[in-house]
Amino acid sequence: MQLPEYPESYWRRTAELPVFPKLTQNLETEFAVVGGGITGLTTAYLLAKEGRRVALLTADRLLSGTTGYTTAKITAQHDLIYDELISNFGEDKARMYYEANAGALSFMRILVAGQGIACDFVDEDAVVYATGEQGLHKLEKEYEAYRKLGIEGERYDTLSLPFGAIAALSMKRQARFHPVPYAAFLASEIVRMGGEIFEETTVDKFHDGEPAKLTTKDGDTVTCDAVASCSHFPFFDNGFYFARLHAETSYVIAVKSPYDYPGGMYINADEPKRSVRAVTYNGEQLLLIGGESHKTGQSDCTIEHYEALKRFAEDAFGVDEIRYRWSTHDLVTLDKMPYIGLAREGTPNLLVATGYRKWGMTTSALAARLLADTLLERDNPYKELFGPSRFHASPDVGTLAKETADVAYHFVKGKLEWLRKDPEELGLDEGAAVRIHGRRCGAYRDHEGKLHKVDTTCTHMGCETEWNAGDRTWDCPCHGSRFTFSGEVLNGPAKKPLQRL
Ligand SMILES: Cc1cc2nc3c(=O)[nH]c(=O)nc-3n(C[C@H](O)[C@H](O)[C@H](O)COP(=O)(O)OP(=O)(O)OC[C@H]3O[C@@H](n4cnc5c(N)ncnc54)[C@H](O)[C@@H]3O)c2cc1C
Ligand code: FES
Numbered sequence: 001m002q003l004p005e006y007p008e009s010y011w012r013r014t015a016e017l018p019v020f021p022k023l024t025q026n027l028e029t030e031f032a033v034v035g036g037g038i039t040g041l042t043t044a045y046l047l048a049k050e051g052r053r054v055a056l057l058t059a060d061r062l063l064s065g066t067t068g069y070t071t072a073k074i075t076a077q078h079d080l081i082y083d084e085l086i087s088n089f090g091e092d093k094a095r096m097y098y099e100a101n102a103g104a105l106s107f108m109r110i111l112v113a114g115q116g117i118a119c120d121f122v123d124e125d126a127v128v129y130a131t132g133e134q135g136l137h138k139l140e141k142e143y144e145a146y147r148k149l150g151i152e153g154e155r156y157d158t159l160s161l162p163f164g165a166i167a168a169l170s171m172k173r174q175a176r177f178h179p180v181p182y183a184a185f186l187a188s189e190i191v192r193m194g195g196e197i198f199e200e201t202t203v204d205k206f207h208d209g210e211p212a213k214l215t216t217k218d219g220d221t222v223t224c225d226a227v228a229s230c231s232h233f234p235f236f237d238n239g240f241y242f243a244r245l246h247a248e249t250s251y252v253i254a255v256k257s258p259y260d261y262p263g264g265m266y267i268n269a270d271e272p273k274r275s276v277r278a279v280t281y282n283g284e285q286l287l288l289i290g291g292e293s294h295k296t297g298q299s300d301c302t303i304e305h306y307e308a309l310k311r312f313a314e315d316a317f318g319v320d321e322i323r324y325r326w327s328t329h330d331l332v333t334l335d336k337m338p339y340i341g342l343a344r345e346g347t348p349n350l351l352v353a354t355g356y357r358k359w360g361m362t363t364s365a366l367a368a369r370l371l372a373d374t375l376l377e378r379d380n381p382y383k384e385l386f387g388p389s390r391f392h393a394s395p396d397v398g399t400l401a402k403e404t405a406d407v408a409y410h411f412v413k414g415k416l417e418w419l420r421k422d423p424e425e426l427g428l429d430e431g432a433a434v435r436i437h438g439r440r441c442g443a444y445r446d447h448e449g450k451l452h453k454v455d456t457t458c459t460h461m462g463c464e465t466e467w468n469a470g471d472r473t474w475d476c477p478c479h480g481s482r483f484t485f486s487g488e489v490l491n492g493p494a495k496k497p498l499q500r501l
Contacts, residue, residue: 247480
């Protein structure tokens, strides 16, 4: 069974989003929300619902970031996390994390039912399963954590699915949905309630002051009382987020299978990670198989990750056709707790929400509530838990040291690398880092034979990007920026394209 040649997200094809204009003049508003993913849309929706003036600004189109490529499980079962949270934060905070996410799921369920949003919202159990001794050990500890925290979970010795599970732990009545109609509903409601949305509008800088000011890449300004950064990687420079976040890429394939899938959302406790859920497409069922995480820009052969998922799908379910494949990345904080709240000390009108560790469906809803409450000067029980200025010696110090060393290693490695390939040696649809006149460059020869050459130096902080053959992109190993083969920015923190040569 062949993989589709081009990566394409199932979500982006199956439902249309309304189109919004680009910002072409200076704007005044009360609140500016930067980022048109699920976090930005939900935040702007909550503010507009309160009758406040809000403008949402996003680079590219709505959902062009990670939300457009998610697997869209809505669950508080964030893989294995509760045992670790108890160790790092204590029982009370671990319980609050659960309650915040369970509350977010309820918010989404009530919104979808109350407003009749046709977004394939289906209640399903979320299940973590173990196939080996290590996974089993972790699962037992997680089960113990569920019991301590009062989380409703059920422990099984086996599963009726062909994963070879030797144990499983379920969280009852979680959900899955289609994020595009949900986002389309939020966008149209924002506008109906008087808010504004601008696409193709990249925000370049935040200028401190009262009022606050944003400038866009094209030089327009937005003057406002406060700004919420929902741009995945924070769009502003200060706050050391580049040292406190790392990007992890994962892969997804959508397959048609003869297997009679009984429902449920599964993820395994062992390595390599595998995530499975069903999705309905034009009246027929596909299976979404995800996994194969690695730090963005740090894989030798990205195609191999799709191949590994394909082998898993064939072994477990049998595969008639692979309809879609795609990869995307999410951000992880030093202590695995998202950063939501005041972005930095001493700047009361700049808020941020980031670092969801691939669990942004519930986290975005709780983040939006927390950002809106902070902007509206209301209490919220989770302000301290998610506050970005927190610092815990453990695990923060160890992780920070590791991340810093990793960035330094990749920065230097990229500069010293010995590159053999001459661009003339590249075949059709082949890309590589090459040396031209002694200088490291990136070259990709497209299907028509045209050579696209870029300077591989990342425009964020100067690391060398690496070729991603699976997606035909240039990916930065330091903080996860991604660029098309011709150098356009796909994902930040970089805002400027790679220089074309
Ligand atoms: C493979 C994979 C599977 C996943 N599956 C799940 C799942 O099943 N369940 C779950 O809960 N989570 C899942 N996640 C995580 C979830 O998809 C993300 O956490 C979530 O979508 C992040 O949403 P966001 O709105 O914060 O960011 P994004 O969706 O990335 O939105 C950010 C937006 O900001 C815009 N932007 C960036 N910079 C600027 C700028 N300077 N100016 C203006 N706009 C800017 C971008 O264009 C983008 O549209 C998964 C993640 C991955 C990688
Ligand atoms: S993303 Fe920071 S250097 Fe490339």
